Amino acid sequence: MTLEINLDGKKALVTGVTSGIGAGIAAKLAEAGCDVTGCGRRAADDNGATAFLDSVHAHDRKAYYFSNDVSKPDEPQRLVDQAVDAMGDLDIVISNAGRNIFKGAENCSQADWDECMSLDLASHWRLGQAAKNHLTGNVRQPGVIVVITSNHAWNTIPGCFPYNVAKAGLVGLVQSLAIEWGPGIRSIGIAPGFIDTAGGDTWFNSFPDPSAERARTESMHPVGRIGSIEEIGHLCAFLASDLCGFINGTTLAVDGGRSALMQDD
Ligand SMILES: NC(=O)c1ccc[n+]([C@@H]2O[C@H](COP(=O)([O-])OP(=O)(O)OC[C@H]3O[C@@H](n4cnc5c(N)ncnc54)[C@H](OP(=O)(O)O)[C@@H]3O)[C@@H](O)[C@H]2O)c1
Numbered sequence: 001m002t003l004e005i006n007l008d009g010k011k012a013l014v015t016g017v018t019s020g021i022g023a024g025i026a027a028k029l030a031e032a033g034c035d036v037t038g039c040g041r042r043a044a045d046d047n048g049a050t051a052f053l054d055s056v057h058a059h060d061r062k063a064y065y066f067s068n069d070v071s072k073p074d075e076p077q078r079l080v081d082q083a084v085d086a087m088g089d090l091d092i093v094i095s096n097a098g099r100n101i102f103k104g105a106e107n108c109s110q111a112d113w114d115e116c117m118s119l120d121l122a123s124h125w126r127l128g129q130a131a132k133n134h135l136t137g138n139v140r141q142p143g144v145i146v147v148i149t150s151n152h153a154w155n156t157i158p159g160c161f162p163y164n165v166a167k168a169g170l171v172g173l174v175q176s177l178a179i180e181w182g183p184g185i186r187s188i189g190i191a192p193g194f195i196d197t198a199g200g201d202t203w204f205n206s207f208p209d210p211s212a213e214r215a216r217t218e219s220m221h222p223v224g225r226i227g228s229i230e231e232i233g234h235l236c237a238f239l240a241s242d243l244c245g246f247i248n249g250t251t252l253a254v255d256g257g258r259s260a261l262m263q264d265d
Pocket of ligand 1: 015016017018019020021022039040041042048068069070071096097098099100119148149150151191192193194195196197198199200
């Protein structure tokens with residue numbers, strides 16, 4: 001085995017490619033050799049959807065985009081059917097689509113809870129179920145499911161409920177899929193910390209001095225900065241490759257050491 005991430009000819013499905021982390025993942029999988037099907041709720045002519053298509057085409061790989069709300073019970077199956085129709089097969093699924101539903105335990109309504117559990121927990125299980133038969137390979141060439149959770153899966157801060165509950169559930173989902181669907185499928189979680197996205201900019205801009213808040217946030221990370229969408233993309237490509245054939249059933253924190261800190265002062 002050569003020390004090279006080679007996903008040549010692999011067919012990947014990535015959810016939530018119209019912005020942020022999913023856009024970074026799709027581009028890096030294409031760079032590593034994958035054809036990529038992506039989804040978001042936005043229409044196919046939205047700038048985020050066309051940017052996704054362009055980012056895959058830039059690497060001379062095929063790209064397909066479908067508008068799909070994965071939080072609705074039947075939509076993950078429809079998405080997988082569309083992906084398989086378009087690409088002919090499926091080797092890698094990156095279940096990334098999600099949203100910060102930060103309400104706090106006191107203020108979380110039943111509707112907030114249901115929305116969060118549908119998107120940030122159940123949609124990942126349903127996508128896996130829909131993709132399972134297409135992904136299943138063998139001991140040497142298993143299909144791969146990567147689920148994007150969060151470092152909130154392990155430690156959280158006040159007000160982030162019920163998002164952190166759903167993300168904690170994904171750690172268990174990855175374990176169960178690994179032990180029940182192996183050896184034909186490997187299942188791995190990625191738990192990003194603060195990643196530089198438009199959502200992060202909105203957060204910083206909600207402070208009177210956005211650049212001071214960004215600097216403060218960066219200084220709370222032992223690496224002295226926040227992460228990039230490309231770094232999550234690199235890791236997805238690496239985890240999906242044969243180099244990581246023995247990585248299964250675990251969730252990897254990618255947060256610059258932020259969650260290793262006991263306290264900030
Ligand atoms: N950014 C971070 O710092 C961070 C940290 C830890 C974990 N994460 C996780 O990483 C994942 C991506 O987050 P992000 O920061 O990149 O967010 P983002 O920039 O808001 O992107 C979210 C993506 O998911 C899609 N999406 C949202 N709801 C959807 C739905 N119901 N059905 C289909 N697609 C949907 C969005 O597409 P449309 O707008 O087209 O619907 C968009 O493409 C999430 O699971 C998030 O929890 C992010």
